[in-house]
Each structure stands twice: as C-alpha cells, then as structure tokens.
Amino acid sequence: MIKKLLITLITLAIVLSVLVWFSFKTPEAKIDHLNIDANSKPVILLLVDSLMDKPLKKAMEEDRAPALSFLKNNGNYIPDVVSSYPTMSVTIDSSLLTGTYADQHQIPALAWYKEEEQRLINYGSSASEIYKLGVKQVLNDSIQHLNKDHLNKDVSTIFEDLDDKQKQSAAINVLVYRGNQDHKLHIPRIASTFDILPKNTDVKGPNLLSMGVLSQFSPENNKNNNVWQGLGINDAFSVNEINYLIENDMLPSFTFAYLPDLDKHVHEKGQDDLQGIEELDNRIAKILDAYPTWGEALEKMTILVYGDSGQAPIKENETEAQIDLTMLSDHYRIPKLGNPIEANDELMLGVNSRMSYIYLLEESLPISKMTEQLLPDDRIGFLAWKDEKGNHVLSGEIDKTLTFRPEGKFLDPYGKSWSIDGDPSALDISVNEENRIKYGDYPDALARLYGALHSHEGRFLIVDAKPGYEFIGEGTPTHAGGAGHGSLNKEDSTTPLIIAGTESKPPHNRVIDFKEWILQLTNE
Numbered sequence: 001m002i003k004k005l006l007i008t009l010i011t012l013a014i015v016l017s018v019l020v021w022f023s024f025k026t027p028e029a030k031i032d033h034l035n036i037d038a039n040s041k042p043v044i045l046l047l048v049d050s051l052m053d054k055p056l057k058k059a060m061e062e063d064r065a066p067a068l069s070f071l072k073n074n075g076n077y078i079p080d081v082v083s084s085y086p087t088m089s090v091t092i093d094s095s096l097l098t099g100t101y102a103d104q105h106q107i108p109a110l111a112w113y114k115e116e117e118q119r120l121i122n123y124g125s126s127a128s129e130i131y132k133l134g135v136k137q138v139l140n141d142s143i144q145h146l147n148k149d150h151l152n153k154d155v156s157t158i159f160e161d162l163d164d165k166q167k168q169s170a171a172i173n174v175l176v177y178r179g180n181q182d183h184k185l186h187i188p189r190i191a192s193t194f195d196i197l198p199k200n201t202d203v204k205g206p207n208l209l210s211m212g213v214l215s216q217f218s219p220e221n222n223k224n225n226n227v228w229q230g231l232g233i234n235d236a237f238s239v240n241e242i243n244y245l246i247e248n249d250m251l252p253s254f255t256f257a258y259l260p261d262l263d264k265h266v267h268e269k270g271q272d273d274l275q276g277i278e279e280l281d282n283r284i285a286k287i288l289d290a291y292p293t294w295g296e297a298l299e300k301m302t303i304l305v306y307g308d309s310g311q312a313p314i315k316e317n318e319t320e321a322q323i324d325l326t327m328l329s330d331h332y333r334i335p336k337l338g339n340p341i342e343a344n345d346e347l348m349l350g351v352n353s354r355m356s357y358i359y360l361l362e363e364s365l366p367i368s369k370m371t372e373q374l375l376p377d378d379r380i381g382f383l384a385w386k387d388e389k390g391n392h393v394l395s396g397e398i399d400k401t402l403t404f405r406p407e408g409k410f411l412d413p414y415g416k417s418w419s420i421d422g423d424p425s426a427l428d429i430s431v432n433e434e435n436r437i438k439y440g441d442y443p444d445a446l447a448r449l450y451g452a453l454h455s456h457e458g459r460f461l462i463v464d465a466k467p468g469y470e471f472i473g474e475g476t477p478t479h480a481g482g483a484g485h486g487s488l489n490k491e492d493s494t495t496p497l498i499i500a501g502t503e504s505k506p507p508h509n510r511v512i513d514f515k516e517w518i519l520q521l522t523n524e
Helices: 002-022 053-061 066-073 089-098 127-133 135-150 158-164 189-193 235-247 261-269 275-288 294-300 325-330 367-374 445-453 511-521
Strands: 043-048 075-082 111-114 119-122 169-172 181-185 201-205 208-210 254-259 302-307 322-324 347-352 355-360 380-387 390-395 401-411 417-422 429-431 437-439 460-465 470-472 494-500
Touching: 043 275, 043 511, 053 066, 053 075, 053 275, 053 494, 066 075, 066 275, 066 294, 066 302, 066 494, 089 511, 111 347, 111 355, 119 127, 119 135, 127 135, 135 201, 158 169, 158 254, 158 511, 169 235, 208 235, 235 254, 235 275, 261 275, 275 294, 294 302, 302 511, 322 325, 325 347, 325 355, 325 470, 347 470, 355 367, 367 380, 367 460, 380 445, 390 445, 401 445, 445 460, 460 470
Parallel strands: 043 254, 043 302, 169 208, 169 254, 322 470
Antiparallel strands: 075 494, 111 119, 181 201, 302 494, 347 355, 355 460, 380 390, 380 460, 390 401, 401 417, 429 437
C-alpha cells in the first residue's frame, strides 16, 4: 500500500511540475503573410483519436451528433478505413502524411528500442514511464527528434510536397508535422533553466504550426485557459485555432488538426460510451458555426473527419486482461526503464498496449526459445519476426505457421503481390483458386505487418494480443474494463472517414492512400 502511494505521489508531482512549467501565458505566434490560393478550396482534416464506426452511428441514430450527421448526410461516409500498424497515433500520423507504412517512414511505434543509441524511445504514454525515462528525454524525443531525426528523410510529407508546389498548409496539435518552414517554439524560462528543453527550440514545419502551449495563434485559448488541459493538446484548443484562421481569412490549402479528447473516454469507459462523441460533435459544430450557415461552410471548405485508430474492449478482470511481459524477467535479464543497457542484458520491451516489440539484445538467444515461452498463452493472437529467410508468423494455434515475402504469385486486394509459404490462416488470410488474397480479422495484414517488421534495426519479436487483452510492462498504462489499441486486429485497425465538401474519395480505404488524394484535393 505504501509503495503504491509513493508511486502515485511521485507521478502526481511530475504531472504538476510539468503543468507549472508550461502554465505561463503563451504568446501568440506571429503569422507572416500567407499567399492564400484563392483558386483552391481549403481542406481541413480533423484527426479524431479513437473515433469508431459503431458508436458514431449509434450517436447519430440517437440524435446526439447533429454536426457529424450533417457532414455525413451531405457528403460521403466510409466506415472501414484501414489504419497503419501498430495502431498508435505517431505511426498512423506518419503513414497519413507520407503515404507509406512504417518500413518506409521508420516510426515504429509509440515505444520502441533504437539499437544505434541503445535506448528506448517513448514519445509519452504514461506519467510513470515519463518519470522513469526522464522528462527531458521524452520531451526532446517527441518535440524535436521525432520529426528531425526519426522520421525518414527519404520520404516526404504532405506539408513538404505542398510547399514545393507553393501551397500553404497548417498543423495544429499534431506530433508529426515536418515541413520546410522554420519555426521557433516558445519554451518557458523555467524549462530551459532546468535544462529540460533548449531555450531556443527551432523546428521545421508547415507554414502555420500550432502546438499547444509551445505555439498558438488564437488569443481565445489564453482567455479560456485551454492551455491547462493537456498543455493545450485538447479539442477546445485545436478548434479555437481553426476558427481563428477561418475568421481571419487565413485558411491555407491544407490544415491538419488533432482532436484527442475522445481517446480518453474510450480508454476508460469502452467504445459504447457516447459522451465523448457528443462533446466532439459540439466542437465540430463550432467550426461549422464560423460560417453564416453550415451549408455555406461546405461551399467554402472541404472537411474530412477521420478516426485514426479503433479500440478493442479490454476485459474487466485485470489478471485475465493483462499479459504481463515483465514476467519474462524471471528467465531473462531486462533493464529497468531509464537504466543504461549493460553487457549482460538480454531483452528490452517496447510495449504498445495491444502490441509489443520484444528485443533480443543477446545475440545467442534464439527466437524459438521466446516463441516456445509465449505461444502457450492463448491471449496472444500471433507472434512474428524476420530473418534472412523471410517474415514469419506463428499463430496461437501451434500448427499454423506462415512465411511471406513481397513479390510473388499471390495478389492482394490493393494490387500488391506476395510470396506465401505455409498456412495463410495464421493471419486469417484465405486464397482462392486464382491466387487472390482475401483478408479477414487482420486488414491489409501482409503489408502492415511487413511495415512493422522492417521499420527499424534490431533483432526483435512482435507479439499481438487478441481482443479483450493488452500487454503491460514497467509503468505502462492499463485499461481493464475499458478499451485499448495497438493490434493488427480489425477492431483496432478500421475506423470511419466522413468526407464533406467534395465528391472525391481516396482510391482505397487505407490511411496510406490519403496523401496523394489530399494533394489532389488541394488542386481542385
């Protein structure tokens, strides 16, 4: 009891300290002259964390989401857009902005091990993990290194491509924002004094960059104290920034805005709770209300509402629901979070809720030893790893093994060919007599899993949980009785897209098809 109390107090102290550091009034960012393209209809993409088809439709049927219903009824609705993998926001955002899976954009997950630097990267998943890894390290990784160093320089973002075409763009509260324009973030004096972040933090982003308390446009956010909630990373803050651009005739060709509040509702209460959707709807209505009528809003702009990942229900019983990967420390040496890697360390854990990377630091440790230990747990959907022979999948049923490689005689629904040996049902794949692939519980399974397996250097195993379960590690957040994401499963991986203000649709219902589609929209 005392130990739990101490952990709680330490965690609270960290959170309060960070809030104090950033609670000073944030000066509004200076907006230089924008060359707004009068011939281009502005596109606003609202990325809503954990918006899902079933609860959204239920909220609409019960008249609890009038703004979203208006957009759906006056546009197009796609219920099952396939996300990236793992289904964590930084990986999904990177796929959306670059049009690639993780093997190309190289952002493997929220938590992953960077072999070159021999350390765990975590962009911020819980206060406990932030404390153990160090506030300085987590903030620098998420604010600076994610875009500057980790995101592959050989792939371009929507922001960079638009800039090359001399079109303007904006990013509001998104972690992935790399562009060509220079920006200076406002770092409170106390943070630089204690060497948490450099006093002069220069980043490259789109023409307009808003990041909570670090950079903002709208004076309404200071007036309404929106900087207090999540350091400004909240729905009210994002909507005020959008409305400021609308009211001042400064909407660029493309605006990418993150609305995170729904995610917390779903994690805590599960996907059947509609309160979060009601609150989201009120925020979107505020954007539409910036115009004389909602109809005129759609004449003036194209608005896209997209849920970045779904969430699978997590069982209420913690012992049953949580697959505790720290138990591997009974057999292997695993370094504590924040401790340097030592020569005799054997494993490192990159826990991403319903998916995890298990890194084999000891070269002599065989993958087979790990699979034998993990496979008997019937809460695990599959294990996957790569070697010189290909990409391997072992399902929870011991006789189902699959090896696959790009290019071969089997064609998937997206026109990509694959070589497949073994049992395709290990990933719930069926193949017809014409060698056509049909995906089941794991949408676009081969390309997405290949993306994760080839997203970064190192020798590692991927473990993926069945619906109802999640992995836990040292200090990771838990969601028993609520919901979680990260998995390749369709419950985590398919989400809705509302398109209003244009008849155009992406060529395929996948997040990696958004980039070229959005670039085309900005030319309409």
